[in-house]
Amino acid sequence: MPLYTELPADIESVDVIIAGGGTAACVVASRLSDADPSLSILVVEAGPNSYQDPTITVPFLFFSHLMPTSKTMTFHVGQPSPFLGDRPAIVPTAKVLGGGSAVNFLMYSRGQRSDFDSWAMPGWSADELLPYMKKFETYHGKCDTAVHGTDGPIHISEGTFSVPRATDTFVHVSEKMGWKEQPDISDLKTVNAVQRAKRYISPQGQRQDASHAYLHPRLMDGKHPNLHVVVESKVVSVTFDGDRASGVTFVSGGTTRTIKASKQVVVSCGACGTPPVLERSGIGAKDVLERANVPVLVDLPGVGDGYEDHHTMTYQYKSDLAAEETLDGIITGTFDIPGMLQRGDKITGWNCLEGTGKLRPDDKDLGHLGPQFQEVWDRDFKNQADRPLTLMVLIMGGEEPVPEGGQHFSMSVFTAYPYSRGHMHITGPGVDDPLDFDAGLFNDDNSIDLLTCRWAYKKQREVARRLNIFRGEFKDKMPAYSANSKAKAEEYNKAVSSDTLADHEYTAEDDAAIDEFIKKRVSTPWHSLGTAKMAPREAKGVVDETLSVYGIKGLKIADLSICPKNVAAHTNATAFMVGEKAADILIKELGLGA
Numbered sequence: 359m360p361l362y363t364e365l366p367a368d369i370e371s372v373d374v375i376i377a378g379g380g381t382a383a384c385v386v387a388s389r390l391s392d393a394d395p396s397l398s399i400l401v402v403e404a405g406p407n408s409y410q411d412p413t414i415t416v417p418f419l420f421f422s423h424l425m426p427t428s429k430t431m432t433f434h435v436g437q438p439s440p441f442l443g444d445r446p447a448i449v450p451t452a453k454v455l456g457g458g459s460a461v462n463f464l465m466y467s468r469g470q471r472s473d474f475d476s477w478a479m480p481g482w483s484a485d486e487l488l489p490y491m492k493k494f495e496t497y498h499g500k501c502d503t504a505v506h507g508t509d510g511p512i513h514i515s516e517g518t519f520s521v522p523r524a525t526d527t528f529v530h531v532s533e534k535m536g537w538k539e540q541p542d543i544s545d546l547k548t549v550n551a552v553q554r555a556k557r558y559i560s561p562q563g564q565r566q567d568a569s570h571a572y573l574h575p576r577l578m579d580g581k582h583p584n585l586h587v588v589v590e591s592k593v594v595s596v597t598f599d600g601d602r603a604s605g606v607t608f609v610s611g612g613t614t615r616t617i618k619a620s621k622q623v624v625v626s627c628g629a630c631g632t633p634p635v636l637e638r639s640g641i642g643a644k645d646v647l648e649r650a651n652v653p654v655l656v657d658l659p660g661v662g663d664g665y666e667d668h669h670t671m672t673y674q675y676k677s678d679l680a681a682e683e684t685l686d687g688i689i690t691g692t693f694d695i696p697g698m699l700q701r702g703d704k705i706t707g708w709n710c711l712e713g714t715g716k717l718r719p720d721d722k723d724l725g726h727l728g729p730q731f732q733e734v735w736d737r738d739f740k741n742q743a744d745r746p747l748t749l750m751v752l753i754m755g756g757e758e759p760v761p762e763g764g765q766h767f768s769m770s771v772f773t774a775y776p777y778s779r780g781h782m783h784i785t786g787p788g789v790d791d792p793l794d795f796d797a798g799l800f801n802d803d804n805s806i807d808l809l810t811c812r813w814a815y816k817k818q819r820e821v822a823r824r825l826n827i828f829r830g831e832f833k834d835k836m837p838a839y840s841a842n843s844k845a846k847a848e849e850y851n852k853a854v855s856s857d858t859l860a861d862h863e864y865t866a867e868d869d870a871a872i873d874e875f876i877k878k879r880v881s882t883p884w885h886s887l888g889t890a891k892m893a894p895r896e897a898k899g900v901v902d903e904t905l906s907v908y909g910i911k912g913l914k915i916a917d918l919s920i921c922p923k924n925v926a927a928h929t930n931a932t933a934f935m936v937g938e939k940a941a942d943i944l945i946k947e948l949g950l951g952a
C-alpha cells in the first residue's frame with residue numbers, strides 16, 4: 359500500500375502535492391485520483407496513520423484524543439488574555455491522517471443558506487454549494503433528498519445507540535420553550551428548532567472520517583497506483599520557480615526533503631496549520647514575515663489574520679441517569695472498555711451527543727440584551743431570519759468526574775457568529791519555531807460575544823432544570839451567585855414538573871457573576887476558520903474563488919482557512935464540502951477525466 363512513514367527515495371517528483379492530510383485534503387486527493395488514476399499525487403501529513411486505529415473508528419473513544427498525552431492533536435496555546443480572566447486560550451487541532459474528521463466529536467450539522475450566500479464569491483452561493491454538500495454524504499433517516507445526499511462515502515445516521523428518555527424530555531421541554539422538534543435542522547433554513555442528533559457514524563457504528571471513507575479504500579484497491587501518502591512528515595514550506603509553486607519541503611524523521619510538483623501544490627493544513635506554511639514560504643503580511651526573518655515573496659496581509667472560532671460553554675448537571683446511559687464511565691475509568699469492544703456493545707457506536715438546537719432570542723430577550731446588542735441584531739440578524747444566535751447540544755455525560763460521583767448530563771452552547779477575531783502567525787523561519795497565536799475570544803467591541811454567551815447560559819439553564827433527568831447543579835461549576843441571589847444553585851431528589859417552574863430572575867449582580875464565570879471557563883468547540891480567506895485581495899483575501907493564492911501560480915488552499923465568514927454549525931460538513939468543491943475546481947482546471 360503506497361502509504362509511508364518514509365517516502366521512498368525514488369519519488370522525487372509528482373504531478374500534485376497536497377500539504378496536509380486532513381478532512382478536506384483526503385477528499386481532494388481521492389477525487390483527483392479517481393478522475394485520472396495516472397495522475398501522481400502525494401499527500402504529506404504531519405500526524406500518524408489512522409488506519410483501523412480503534413480510537414478513531416470506534417465512536418465512543420473520541421474523547422481519548424483530547425488527553426494531554428494525545429499523539430493525534432496539536433495543542434495551540436495562546437497568550438494569557440485579560441478577556442479570559444488572564445488564562446490562555448488552548449485550541450487543540452487534529453494531527454492525524456483524516457484530520458479533524460478522525461478525532462472530532464462526530465456531531466453532524468450544517469450551516470444556513472444565508473451563511474454561504476454571505477461569502478459573496480462567484481460559484482460559492484448556497485445553491486451552487488448544495489451539490490457538494492450532498493456529494494459527500496449518504497444520509498440515513500427522514501430527509502428531503504433535494505437537500506441531502508443518498509450515495510456519498512460518508513454515512514450520516516443516529517449510530518447504534520441513544521437514550522430516548524433523555525432526548526424525549528429535551529424535545530418536550532424545548533417545545534414548551536418555543537423551539538419545536540424538526541426532523542432536520544441541517545436543511546439550510548430551519549432555525550428556532552431542536553432535533554435528535556445525527557452523527558458521523560454509520561448505522562453499523564463506525565466513525566465516518568475522511569481517511570477511512572475516501573483515502574484508505576483507494577490506497578488498497580490497486581486501482582490508484584499513483585496515489586501516495588507520507589505520514590509523520592511535516593511540511594516546512596512551499597518551493598517556487600519564479601512566481602509558480604514548484605513543490606514542498608518537509609521534515610520526516612529528522613531528514614529534510616524537497617519533492618517537486620509539476621502541476622499543482624494544494625495547502626490543506628487546516629485553519630491553524632495553513633498560515634504557518636504560507637508564511638514560512640514567504641507569503642503573508644510583510645511586517646510578520648520581516649519580524650520572522652523570512653524573505654517576502656507575496657505581501658498578503660490576510661494570511662493568519664482574522665482567526666475565528668465559536669465561543670463554547672459546557673454546563674454540567676446532576677442527573678438520575680444510569681451508568682449505561684452516559685459516557686461518564688470512560689472519564690471515571692469504570693467502563694470495561696476492552697470487554698465492551700470485544701462484545702461490540704451498542705454503546706460503542708455512540709458519541710453521547712443526543713439533541714441539538716439552533717436558537718434565536720425573542721423580543722423580551724432582546725430587551726434584556728440592551729441597546730448595543732439590539733444594534734447588532736438589527737444589522738446582522740433581524741432580516742436574516744434563518745440565522746440562529748446560538749447552537750445548543752444535549753450531552754449524556756460530564757466533562758470531568760466530580761467527587762459526588764453519579765452520572766451527569768451537560769448542556770453545551772456556542773456563539774453561531776462570533777465577532778471576536780484572533781491571529782495565527784509564525785515567529786521564525788523554522789518549522790519548530792513557536793507560533794504567535796491568539797484565539798481572540800471576547801476581544802470584540804461592545805462585548806457582543808459575551809452577551810451572547812450570557813443569554814445562552816440562561817436559556818440552556820432553563821432547559822436543563824426542566825428536564826426530567828435533572829437532579830441539580832454543582833455549586834463550583836456555576837457562577838458564584840451571592841447567598842441571597844434568587845438565581846443560586848438548585849438541587850432536587852426527584853424530577854420537577856416543568857410546568858411548576860418559573861424562569862430564573864437575574865439581577866445586575868447575578869449577570870456580573872455569570873460574565874466572570876464565562877470568561878474563566880469559555881473554550882472552543884475546535885471550529886477554527888478564516889485565516890486565509892477567499893475574498894477580494896483588497897479585502898484581505900488570500901485566495902480567489904478558484905482557491906488560487908493571489909500573486910502565485912500553481913498554489914491553492916483547500917481547508918477551512920478559506921471561509922470568508924462563519925457558519926452556524928459544527929464545521930466538519932463545511933470542510934467536506936470545501937474538499938469536494940476544491941476537487942471539482944482542480945479536475946476542471948487540470949483537464950482530468952475529460
Ligand SMILES: Cc1cc2nc3c(=O)[nH]c(=O)nc-3n(C[C@H](O)[C@H](O)[C@H](O)COP(=O)(O)OP(=O)(O)OC[C@H]3O[C@@H](n4cnc5c(N)ncnc54)[C@H](O)[C@@H]3O)c2cc1C
Pocket residue numbers: 377378379380381382383402403404405424450451452453454455456457458459461462463464465466467591592593594626627628629631632635883884885886916917918919927928929930931933
Ligand atoms: C476535538 C475536535 C472536535 C470536533 N468536533 C466536531 C463535531 O462534533 N462536529 C463537527 O462538525 N466538527 C467538529 N470539529 C471540527 C471539524 O472536525 C473541523 O472543522 C474539520 O475537520 C477541519 O477540516 P480541515 O480540512 O480544515 O482541517 P483538518 O481536518 O484539521 O486537517 C488539517 C491537517 O493538516 C495537518 N497539518 C497541519 N500542519 C501541517 C504541516 N505543516 N505539514 C503536514 N501536515 C500538517 C494536520 O495534522 C491535519 O491532519 C471538531 C474538531 C476537533 C479538533
